[in-house]
Amino acid sequence: MHITTNKEKNIRIISVDGKIDSFTSKDFQDTLIKHILDGEYSILVDCSKLEYISSSGIRAFYYALRELNSNGVITLCSVNDDILHILELVDFHSDFPIFNSIDEAIKELK
Amino acid sequence: MKTALRSLSFTRKMLLLILVILICTTVAFMLLTQYEVEKIMWNTITGSVHDMRKLITLYVENEYRSLLFHKEYALNRYKEQLKNVTGLVISDIEYYHALYKNGILSEQDAKTFALGSVENFRFGNNDYFYIYNTDLVAISHPDPNIKGTDMTEYQDVKGNYPLKMIKDNVYKTGSCFESFWYIRLDETKPVEKLSYNSYFKPWNWIVGTGVYIDDIDKDIESKREEILSEFRKTFSKIRIGENGYFFIFNNNHIVLVHPTMEGVDFADVDEPGMGIDHWENLVEAAKNPDIPYIYLWDKPGYDGNAKFKKIAYVDFFEPLDWYIVSAFYIDEMKEPSRRIFKRELLITLAALLIASIVTFFVVHRFTKPVKTLTAHARQLTENNFGITDSAELTHLTRSSHDEMGHLAGTFINMERTLQQYITDLKLTTAANEKIRSELRIAHEIQMSMLPQNFPAFPDRNEIDIYALLEPAKEVGGDLYDFFFIDDDHLCFLIGDVSDKGVPAALFMARSKSLIRATSMLLKREQSGIPSPSEIISEVNTELYRDNEHCMFVTLLLGILNVNNGHISLTSAGHNLPYLLKKDQIELVELPHKTPLGLRKKVEYTSENLKLLDHQSIFLYTDGITEASNTKDELFGEIKLEKTLRTQSNSPPSEILKLIIKEVHKFAEGTAQSDDITMLAIQYFGNNREE
Numbered sequence: 001m002h003i004t005t006n007k008e009k010n011i012r013i014i015s016v017d018g019k020i021d022s023f024t025s026k027d028f029q030d031t032l033i034k035h036i037l038d039g040e041y042s043i044l045v046d047c048s049k050l051e052y053i054s055s056s057g058i059r060a061f062y063y064a065l066r067e068l069n070s071n072g073v074i075t076l077c078s079v080n081d082d083i084l085h086i087l088e089l090v091d092f093h094s095d096f097p098i099f100n101s102i103d104e105a106i107k108e109l110k
Numbered sequence: 111m112k113t114a115l116r117s118l119s120f121t122r123k124m125l126l127l128i129l130v131i132l133i134c135t136t137v138a139f140m141l142l143t144q145y146e147v148e149k150i151m152w153n154t155i156t157g158s159v160h161d162m163r164k165l166i167t168l169y170v171e172n173e174y175r176s177l178l179f180h181k182e183y184a185l186n187r188y189k190e191q192l193k194n195v196t197g198l199v200i201s202d203i204e205y206y207h208a209l210y211k212n213g214i215l216s217e218q219d220a221k222t223f224a225l226g227s228v229e230n231f232r233f234g235n236n237d238y239f240y241i242y243n244t245d246l247v248a249i250s251h252p253d254p255n256i257k258g259t260d261m262t263e264y265q266d267v268k269g270n271y272p273l274k275m276i277k278d279n280v281y282k283t284g285s286c287f288e289s290f291w292y293i294r295l296d297e298t299k300p301v302e303k304l305s306y307n308s309y310f311k312p313w314n315w316i317v318g319t320g321v322y323i324d325d326i327d328k329d330i331e332s333k334r335e336e337i338l339s340e341f342r343k344t345f346s347k348i349r350i351g352e353n354g355y356f357f358i359f360n361n362n363h364i365v366l367v368h369p370t371m372e373g374v375d376f377a378d379v380d381e382p383g384m385g386i387d388h389w390e391n392l393v394e395a396a397k398n399p400d401i402p403y404i405y406l407w408d409k410p411g412y413d414g415n416a417k418f419k420k421i422a423y424v425d426f427f428e429p430l431d432w433y434i435v436s437a438f439y440i441d442e443m444k445e446p447s448r449r450i451f452k453r454e455l456l457i458t459l460a461a462l463l464i465a466s467i468v469t470f471f472v473v474h475r476f477t478k479p480v481k482t483l484t485a486h487a488r489q490l491t492e493n494n495f496g497i498t499d500s501a502e503l504t505h506l507t508r509s510s511h512d513e514m515g516h517l518a519g520t521f522i523n524m525e526r527t528l529q530q531y532i533t534d535l536k537l538t539t540a541a542n543e544k545i546r547s548e549l550r551i552a553h554e555i556q557m558s559m560l561p562q563n564f565p566a567f568p569d570r571n572e573i574d575i576y577a578l579l580e581p582a583k584e585v586g587g588d589l590y591d592f593f594f595i596d597d598d599h600l601c602f603l604i605g606d607v608s609d610k611g612v613p614a615a616l617f618m619a620r621s622k623s624l625i626r627a628t629s630m631l632l633k634r635e636q637s638g639i640p641s642p643s644e645i646i647s648e649v650n651t652e653l654y655r656d657n658e659h660c661m662f663v664t665l666l667l668g669i670l671n672v673n674n675g676h677i678s679l680t681s682a683g684h685n686l687p688y689l690l691k692k693d694q695i696e697l698v699e700l701p702h703k704t705p706l707g708l709r710k711k712v713e714y715t716s717e718n719l720k721l722l723d724h725q726s727i728f729l730y731t732d733g734i735t736e737a738s739n740t741k742d743e744l745f746g747e748i749k750l751e752k753t754l755r756t757q758s759n760s761p762p763s764e765i766l767k768l769i770i771k772e773v774h775k776f777a778e779g780t781a782q783s784d785d786i787t788m789l790a791i792q793y794f795g796n797n798r799e800e
Contacts, residue, residue, distance in 0.1 A: 022584075022609075022610055055606065055607075055608035055609075055662070055664075056608055056609060056610075058608060058662070058705075059608045059609065059659070059660050059661060059662060060660075062660040062662070062708045063659070063660040066660060088702050089664075089683055089684070089685065089702050090664060090683030090702065090703075090704055090705050091683060091702045091703045091704040091712075092704075094704065095704070095708075095709065
């Protein structure tokens with residue numbers, strides 16, 4: 001897994017390349033937490049290069065969400081169909097809005 | 111031998127090598143020297159023997175010549191004497207003839223006086239004169255048997271007719287010497303007689319006398335004895351080698367000169383080990399005087415078995431019929447080289463000893479660092495790679511700047527690396543051990559929470575239930591459960607905890623207990639069967655509390671009324687179940703809801719469906735669909751559905767076992783990354799076929 005971040009307006013964009021599984025989810029979680037502690041309140045996870053997410057990856061999102069403590073939002077974009085299928089199963093979008101593309105996300109979030 | 115050689119220490123190997131080289135060189139050198147010395151000795155001795163033989167032959171020849179000269183001289187003296195005496199006798203006869211001529215005596219008287227004078231004449235050793243007439247009748251002879259006899263046909267013992275020969279010769283030359291064999295007066299053995307005869311023409315008388323040559327021969331014989339005794343004296347002093355000698359024997363095989371066997375008849379002496387007589391061999395050898403004849407013989411001082419090899423050169427001196435033998439012992443020829451060999455051996459042994467000692471010290475010095483290193487290495491292993499005293503090695507790196515010093519340096523480095531590595535390894539091992547024991551605990555917690563006795567409800571004809579959980583190595587945290595809330599209602603569930611290991615196992619255990627407890631609590635509170643959504647909502651709230659790590663569990667919970675096949679089902683983010691109807695399957699669509707433990711409050715809903723007789727419901731976790739193979743492909747829902755379709759009428763246990771078999775087949779040995787869990791219930795209603 002490889003993570004790159006950049007900021008677009010007020011949105012902290014985190015791009016994940018590879019898999020978020022039980023081996024890598026801790027790194028991913030730490031990245032999210034670091035930005036939240038830095039005061040970021042709008043985090044967009046770009047999933048265009050995400051290959052797989054395991055339950056520990058889902059757990060990382062919820063952990064970050066609780067750290068945000070309703071003072072912000074974590075969103076996702078460009079999620080592929082396989083992953084979307086998993087996320088839908090756990091009603092993920094009711095806590096983490098999912099956009100089709102990064103542009104759509106930026107447009108909606110600004 | 112090979113193993114023994116291998117197990118020798120380095121020092122010993124070096125020592126052995128050097129000693130072997132030294133010994134080989136020395137032995138080769140010594141053998142060569144001995145060979146050369148022997149060759150030189152042999153040439154020297156045979157050369158000197160050759161010279162000696164020549165000298166001896168010359169000596170014998172000289173002596174023989176002097177003997178011949180002596181014989182000639184003696185013969186001439188006799189001849190002179192005979193001539194002189196005969197001259198005297200003739201002048202006597204002439205005197206009487208002159209008396210007759212002068213008319214003093216008649217011819218008859220003159221002859222009678224002359225005959226009488228000659229007849230009584232004696233000289234030397236009773237020697238006499240005889241007179242024959244031309245008819246060879248002895249007219250004067252001391253022997254009365256001969257006197258007056260015609261001796262023309264007289265043969266001497268050798269078959270000659272001596273008187274005829276005399277007559278012929280005196281007619282031609284007037285006088286002659288003639289030899290013949292005669293029997294001496296008072297003797298029987300014929301002896302050679304040299305006669306001198308003169309022809310007295312006036313009366314046609316042949317006047318002669320003779321001397322016996324054996325006088326000369328006796329003289330010669332005594333001279334020869336003299337020479338022989340001279341030889342004996344000389345030869346006894348000559349030695350070839352230590353015990354070699356010269357000896358002489360004649361053609362009558364009588365030993366003439368010999369240090370020990372003088373006078374022995376060689377015909378009585380056998381040659382040990384050879385077929386024919388010794389002397390015959392020697393005579394044969396004389397035909398090739400320069401080819402050595404080799405035989406076995408005794409040595410003076412060694413009696414009995416003739417075991418000494420001897421060499422003989424035999425020279426034949428024809429005039430005397432002598433065989434002159436130069437004989438010597440082969441072992442004595444080799445004696446000097448043997449002496450040299452012994453001395454050399456002593457020197458070599460001493461040199462070897464010194465070389466060994468020096469080598470030992472040198473090699474010891476060279477190998478000492480190796481030994482230090484070895485000892486250190488042993489200490490290292492004995493201390494279990496703990497801290498060792500490396501002062502000696504450090505000293506070695508400073509004192510030796512050669513390969514040994516470098517080696518010691520490398521060794522110290524290696525030791526440090528090794529110690530560090532072992533420390534790390536110990537820590538890693540401890541950590542691994544911790545993980546392993548955690549996993550074991552997790553596994554034990556997980557499995558102890560699951561009902562595993564099947565058939566689970568042997569007295570219940572309405573249903574057949576079967577469940578299976580195959581844990582992954584790391585323990586996923588899957589769970590299943592089933593229990594009757596009351597006589598008619600079977601609660602069943604399947605779930606998957608988000609984490610792994612002990613925390614997941616504990617969360618799973620807690621979830622399971624909460625579900626059972628909540629079900630019973632709600633039943634009592636409501637005095638009726640609670641719906642799955644009610645149970646799940648309660649449990650969610652409970653799990654959310656104190657869930658710092660945001661663990662969660664996806665859950666599928668159902669309650670089956672065994673009397674009529676009605677099921678109410680609630681999913682909390684779990685994979686949807688399948689309904690197995692006759693020859694077809696159906697995915698049970700349920701609203702997607704958040705898993706338990708993530709949100710404080712979630713509105714869960716229950717869906718109702720109905721199982722007809724012999725229909726089944728199949729629940730599973732994503733361990734099946736996400737099982738991967740070597741090509742990183744997933745088993746997936748499609749394969750699962752395909753398998754289910756072929757088994758829609760089978761008993762739950764068969765379905766589950768077949769699916770797990772298919773998954774394994776698909777995985778091709780790839781390690782299972784998540785728990786695999788399934789649960790199936792077949793409903794029979796009241797029409798179970800036995």
